[in-house]
Amino acid sequence: MLYLRQVWTVAGKDLRSELRTKESLNAAISFAIVILVLFSFAVDPSADQIKEISGGLLWLVFAFAGALILNRSFARELGNDCLDALVSSPIPGSALFLGKALGNFVLLTIVELVSLPIFGVLYNTQWARQLWMLMTILLLTTWGVTVIGTMFSALTVNLRLRELMLPTLIYPMMIPALMSAMRLTTLLIAGEPIPAGDEIWIRLLIGFDIIFTALAVGLVEVVLVG
């Protein structure tokens, strides 16, 4: 119970400071909209094409916009040595990590929920025909992306080339989750249920979340404390 409160305290701190300044959130949402707009110029897709590429387009947008949020996650603690203060606070490293991950998860979900209707309007697509399944896939993938991103944000926080290294490291690592999400989202936005043969992608997504959450929780103490 105490552990959960510690997680929530860290997540609450991150969310409060982000929602008050809206630094990364505004940047990520604007960035997502800009990519959505740019993409329509790049391809000028027809309604049928949109059915085929919607998942890929959306998850590229979410992944790129997500990197902006994830990059700031630990970097924001560098000023005034806040990271040292956090590490020396009487909570376990895993609680600190889970709190940060939860904060990022909420922020990234907000970006996605804002982007989806904008996508629907710009590309004339009824995206909500399989709403609940779509939300499930969205949340599962977002958690996987957030866990990897938060962990690697901690790994790269002290690097000179942080802004460059984080995307280079996280995108290949996220591919299993993104690949599953792109495939499933394309089907769901087209209004089709997930066929029996494609259930392996949901299993892959759940397995990805479990394995990387366990790895990150187990190893984060080493990264933060040494």
Added chain:
Amino acid sequence: MRTKILAALCLVSGLWLVRNLYVIFLTLGDEAAQGAIYRIIYFHVPSWITCFTAFFVAGVSSLLYLIRKNSHFDTLAVATVEVGVAFTIVGLVTGSIWGRIIWGIWWTWDPRLTWALITCIIYAGYLMLRHAIDDPTARAKNSAVLCIFSFTSVVITYKAIDWWRTQHPGPVLSFRTGGGNIDPAMEHMLFQNLGALLLLCAVIVAVRMRQEDMQREVESMRRYAHAL
């Protein structure tokens, strides 16, 4: 003494490879369906097994580094990853050449191929991360964590042909299929070449570890000089 042993092992692996080449090209016959190009399997499959072995050793030594904090494990990890990436590239290139002849294309986005490429990129990222960190302790610690994360992609690459129906051929070796998919003489030769490549890999890793140890020594001397 150590140099002589390494040179001798290097010579053994070189001669072993030459002998294998002789058998592969002059003794063994063509495969019934594919003709002469099938011979690439004697390098393709062993180089993948070698790189998987290297990445496995790197993963275990990274874990041991985090437990014991002994820099030798970090040295072993970086040496095996570097050699592993080289063998991954050999595997990708040989596979690509085979694909060009049999499928008519150099590359296809099939799950096995895709994940093999992702594995290569992830471990290249590991090497990049090492270059980006100056402090040796932070470098060893952070790259050990990344190495453990990276090993998941090796597992996915290995199991991809079981999990998906891939364009990449399914398992052929007896320990995965229970036998019957490959002529015993061909399989025997494949393992011979695997032995030679593993030995070569071990020699290169040993040489690379010595370089890394020396570099560590130079770095510590430099720091000492600065402190003075």
